[in-house]
Amino acid sequence: MITLYQFNSCPFCWKVKAFLNYTKIPYDVVEVTPFGMKELDFTDHKKVPVLKDDAEIVVESSAIVHYLNDNYAHLLPAPQDDEWQAWVDNTLVHYLPPLIHPNIGKSFHNLGLVMTGSKDGAVKRFFVRLVGAMVMPRVANKMKLKHTIQNPAAEFQTALAHWVDKGLAGKDFYAGEQPGLVDTSVFGVLRSAQGMGILETAAVTNPAFGRWYEACRGMMGA
Numbered sequence: 001m002i003t004l005y006q007f008n009s010c011p012f013c014w015k016v017k018a019f020l021n022y023t024k025i026p027y028d029v030v031e032v033t034p035f036g037m038k039e040l041d042f043t044d045h046k047k048v049p050v051l052k053d054d055a056e057i058v059v060e061s062s063a064i065v066h067y068l069n070d071n072y073a074h075l076l077p078a079p080q081d082d083e084w085q086a087w088v089d090n091t092l093v094h095y096l097p098p099l100i101h102p103n104i105g106k107s108f109h110n111l112g113l114v115m116t117g118s119k120d121g122a123v124k125r126f127f128v129r130l131v132g133a134m135v136m137p138r139v140a141n142k143m144k145l146k147h148t149i150q151n152p153a154a155e156f157q158t159a160l161a162h163w164v165d166k167g168l169a170g171k172d173f174y175a176g177e178q179p180g181l182v183d184t185s186v187f188g189v190l191r192s193a194q195g196m197g198i199l200e201t202a203a204v205t206n207p208a209f210g211r212w213y214e215a216c217r218g219m220m221g222a
């Protein structure tokens with residue numbers, strides 16, 4: 001049985017979930033406590049996602065997706081898959097923290113959205129949300145400096161336009177008529193921001209992006 005150890009707020013975890021959902025591989029989810037990560041006591045890797053497949057432990061989202069594809073799904077690779085996967089991990093994902101956590105108030109609000117389905121008790125949920133809202137705007141600021149992001153909203157729109165123009169390039173999906181690995185990765189990281197107004201704004205500004213996103217959403221889960 002496959003178990004995914006994750007944070008519901010984590011874009012890399014959503015990348016794996018989008019792949020699992022699209023390829024209909026059954027899996028369980030364990031929500032990891034951000035402080036202490038005691039659920040990951042079985043591994044020295046203290047980042048999510050972590051995948052357990054019976055005795056096999058796989059870490060790092062891209063390695064997990066490749067493991068799942070090689071062992072279960074067998075989606076065919078498309079040209080330049082690796083370049084786009086690298087763009088997702090090294091460029092696209094960096095815009096999300098500054099957009100989701102620009103300040104404590106917005107961060108608190110958005111963390112509430114991602115924790116809606118949490119099975120944790122109310123006290124733990126509130127504590128995780130409060131501490132998260134105090135920590136995440138600082139993390140987001142560091143990310144802006146590290147990746148020289150000056151205007152996250154505008155640069156995010158530019159990144160999505162790049163995806164639509166050069167990635168989709170007039171096709172329904174990157175892989176053609178059906179989604180492939182890259183579609184699940186792009187959709188997955190973006191899915192972590194669903195319901196926060198960011199993607200909804202992007203879909204109005206860039207309708208081709210909106211159509212692709214909604215099509216993926218229907219096939220890759222909630």
Ligand SMILES: N[C@@H](CCC(=O)N[C@@H](CS)C(=O)NCC(=O)O)C(=O)O
Binds near residue numbers: 010048060
């Ligand atoms: N390169 C890793 C990145 C994973 C990552 O940064 N996960 C974050 C959550 S989004 C994490 O676990 N942070 C906890 C920490 O650094 O203590 C991957 O693709 O899996």
